[in-house]
Every structure is written in C-alpha cells, then in structure tokens.
Amino acid sequence: MIVGYNFFGFEEGAIFDTPICTEMIDELRLNEGTYDEVYVDLDTSVSDVPSKPSSWSIQTIMDAKFTGDLDAGSLGADGFKVTRVQLYRTVYGTESWELVTEFDYDEAYNMYNFTDRYVQNGVTYQYAIVPVANEVMGERLVSDTVDVSYHGIFLTDRKENKRLEFDITLGDISHNTNSSVNEPLNGQFPIVVFGNSNYRSGNLSVLPISDATKNLYGAGIDKMQEQINRTSWLDFLNNCKAKVLRIDSGVLMLVVTMNAKETHMDGDNLRDLATLSFDYTEIGKLTHEMMQNNDLLATTDRGKFTFNDYGEVTSA
Incomplete structure (x- = not known):
C-alpha cells in the first residue's frame, strides 16, 4: 500500500x-x-x-x-545503538521540558511502564521519550495529553503512597525567609539584610484507620490491626527520608517529616484509635537531581508484547 x-x-x-x-x-x-x-x-x-x-x-x-x-524507527539516535531512554514531562501549552527519569534500554523488551506519582492536581501534562546512545541524544517522541485529577492529601515516596483520610487538620503553612537587622550607632533607622532562604513548613494531623476496622462498618475496632497500622505510619514518618506532600488544592512539596506525635482518643470505646500529628519542612524543588539524590525515582516495569497477524496482543 x-x-x-x-x-x-x-x-x-x-x-x-x-x-x-x-x-x-x-x-x-x-x-x-x-x-x-x-x-x-x-x-x-x-x-x-x-x-x-x-x-x-x-x-x-x-x-x-x-x-x-x-x-x-520511532526514535532517532544518529545511527548509534540506543543504550538508555529518558522520560521528560512538561505542562501542556509550555515548552519547559523537565527530566523525570531515565532507564536502560533492553532489546528483549518492547514495553516499559512508569508511574509518575509526583504530579500536581488539575494540571494537564505531556510526556516525551528521548533515546540516548552513549552521549548522543535522539529525537523526542511526544505523547498525548494526560489530565491529572485526584482528591485528598498524600505523602509519597518511592515505595509508599499514604493517603490522609480521616479527621485531617491542615495547620498553618509558614513561608520562611531569613533576615538580619543591624542598628548603626549614628543612624535613626536600622539596616535590614535578607538572605536567600525561602521555604515552607507546617504541621499536619490525621486519624489513620486500618482496613480491618473500616470493614467492621462501625461495629467495633480491630485493636491489633490499629496498632500495626499506626506503627507502619510512624515508621514512615520517622524514617528520616524525603517525601512528596501532595494536596488536591495544588500544593506539591518535597519535604521531610519530623516530631511525630501519637494522641489516643478519650473514652474506653475509642482509646484504641489515635491521632498522629507531625511537622514537615520543604527541602528543595522537585527536580530530577533532587529526586535522584533523595531516592525518590520510581523503578520502571518491563514487559514484552507479542501480536498475531491481525495486530491483536496475544501475550504480555
């Protein structure tokens, strides 16, 4: 044809x-x-x-x-053999492409699956893959648009994606800068000097409830599972590793969490439930370098599709 x-x-x-x-x-x-x-x-x-x-x-x-x-092929690399593939992302309508991740290319696989969880709610993105042959970068293949929509507040790292669900208290968010006030002996007014610091910090609290208790639909509390669930949350909050705080209002921050506090509820019927509160501090921008340095880049799943003569997938 x-x-x-x-x-x-x-x-x-x-x-x-x-x-x-x-x-x-x-x-x-x-x-x-x-x-x-x-x-x-x-x-x-x-x-x-x-x-x-x-x-x-x-x-x-x-x-x-x-x-x-x-x-x-769909990707050009000036005739060199492709050794790895880079994945880029941009907000639709702009041309500011940022590197999201990169992975080794293996000819034994024809399907690579990557889940991008560090995205802002309500934003439309486009992705692009770029082949790399040694140091030679090939042509960019741009994807269709991807609309992001989610509800709630999440703390996410490479291994876990925890959602804050019940009795959430979103405290004040402080926008921190540093400054120095100098009072000269021969002047009426002070001299104020500002530094380069400009980061956010705040406090969050949540009532974590285990799936076992949820499945009781208010008929009781699974004491053992609540303790296991709280321990998992506290281990996550106190692991001294960077996380991404995502809020459906559009907030997207690279943070560390600290000062976790466990407060049990009053009453014999509710004392097995406890509210967890913690502080968070922004530590940088969500760039590829920062994500890589803080072990936040997700791995890529690989697979192999085979097709019949009609283009239908026969196995994966």
Missing part, C-alpha cells in the same frame, strides 16, 4: 488493499521509486484513507520518513 502518491492519475492516490500473511516477515525492500514515507503497522484495521499517520502506537513496526538517513 502506497499512501498519497499517484501513479495512475487516481485522485485518492495509489492504494492496493491486498491482505497478505505477515508471519515471519522481517525485511522490507523498496526499489525504483521516489518515496516520502513508509509506514508499517500490525493493526490490520488501519483505514485506507490516503493520509499520513501522525503518531506511533505499540503495534507500529516502523515509520520511515526518509529525512536524510536510514533510521526507520
């Missing part, structure tokens, strides 16, 4: 819808012609409309655009 090129004077171009068996075919040869683009896909339901494809999918085999090289 040749799309968009007219050999015989047809207005719609020269299109031949001829089903062929594609099993075991691993070579494509073009001879004696002028070609602008060659697109090969496993999806046999592709329309015969003579228009060029605009993007790749998991079933696309190649999209050779003939831009002065022999690279027929």
Whole structure:
C-alpha cells in the first residue's frame, strides 16, 4: 500500500488493499521509486484513507520518513545503538521540558511502564521519550495529553503512597525567609539584610484507620490491626527520608517529616484509635537531581508484547 502518491492519475492516490500473511516477515525492500514515507503497522484495521499517520502506537513496526538517513524507527539516535531512554514531562501549552527519569534500554523488551506519582492536581501534562546512545541524544517522541485529577492529601515516596483520610487538620503553612537587622550607632533607622532562604513548613494531623476496622462498618475496632497500622505510619514518618506532600488544592512539596506525635482518643470505646500529628519542612524543588539524590525515582516495569497477524496482543 502506497499512501498519497499517484501513479495512475487516481485522485485518492495509489492504494492496493491486498491482505497478505505477515508471519515471519522481517525485511522490507523498496526499489525504483521516489518515496516520502513508509509506514508499517500490525493493526490490520488501519483505514485506507490516503493520509499520513501522525503518531506511533505499540503495534507500529516502523515509520520511515526518509529525512536524510536510514533510521526507520520511532526514535532517532544518529545511527548509534540506543543504550538508555529518558522520560521528560512538561505542562501542556509550555515548552519547559523537565527530566523525570531515565532507564536502560533492553532489546528483549518492547514495553516499559512508569508511574509518575509526583504530579500536581488539575494540571494537564505531556510526556516525551528521548533515546540516548552513549552521549548522543535522539529525537523526542511526544505523547498525548494526560489530565491529572485526584482528591485528598498524600505523602509519597518511592515505595509508599499514604493517603490522609480521616479527621485531617491542615495547620498553618509558614513561608520562611531569613533576615538580619543591624542598628548603626549614628543612624535613626536600622539596616535590614535578607538572605536567600525561602521555604515552607507546617504541621499536619490525621486519624489513620486500618482496613480491618473500616470493614467492621462501625461495629467495633480491630485493636491489633490499629496498632500495626499506626506503627507502619510512624515508621514512615520517622524514617528520616524525603517525601512528596501532595494536596488536591495544588500544593506539591518535597519535604521531610519530623516530631511525630501519637494522641489516643478519650473514652474506653475509642482509646484504641489515635491521632498522629507531625511537622514537615520543604527541602528543595522537585527536580530530577533532587529526586535522584533523595531516592525518590520510581523503578520502571518491563514487559514484552507479542501480536498475531491481525495486530491483536496475544501475550504480555
């Protein structure tokens, strides 16, 4: 099938819808012609409309655009062998791309899955992958837009994503700067000098409840599971590691938590429940370097899809 090129004077171009068996075919040869683009896909339901494809999918085999090289893949790396892949992110409508993560490329896998949990609520993002061959960076392949929507307050690191659910108290958020006041002996007014510090800090409290108690629907409290659940929370808050504080109002902070406090509720029926309160302090921007230095970059899951002759996934 040749799309968009007219050999015989047809207005719609020269299109031949001829089903062929594609099993075991691993070579494509073009001879004696002028070609602008060659697109090969496993999806046999592709329309015969003579228009060029605009993007790749998991079933696309190649999209050779003939831009002065022999690279027929979705990602170009100037002819070098790809060794790793970088993932970038930008807020839709801007061109400020930031590196999110990078991972080694393995030819044995054709599917890489990465979950980006450090995102701001209500924001539309776009992602892009860039192949890297040694030090040579290839072309950027941009994704469709991704809308972010979540409800609640979360503390997240590489391994855990804890949601604050019940009896949440969101205290004041302090915006901290430093300054020095100097009072000259021969002057009426002081001289105030400001430093570069500009960070946020605050306090949060929450009533954590175990799944076992939730499943009792108010008929009782699972004492043992409540103790186990609180211990898990306290270990998380006191592990001296950086976390990301996400609030559905749009707050997104790289923080450390400290001064965790456990306060049990009054009354014999409720004393097995306890409120946890803690302080947090912002320690930097959510850049790739800071995330990497604080062990916050999530790992990438790998898999391998296989397809039948109709482009349907047969195994993963």
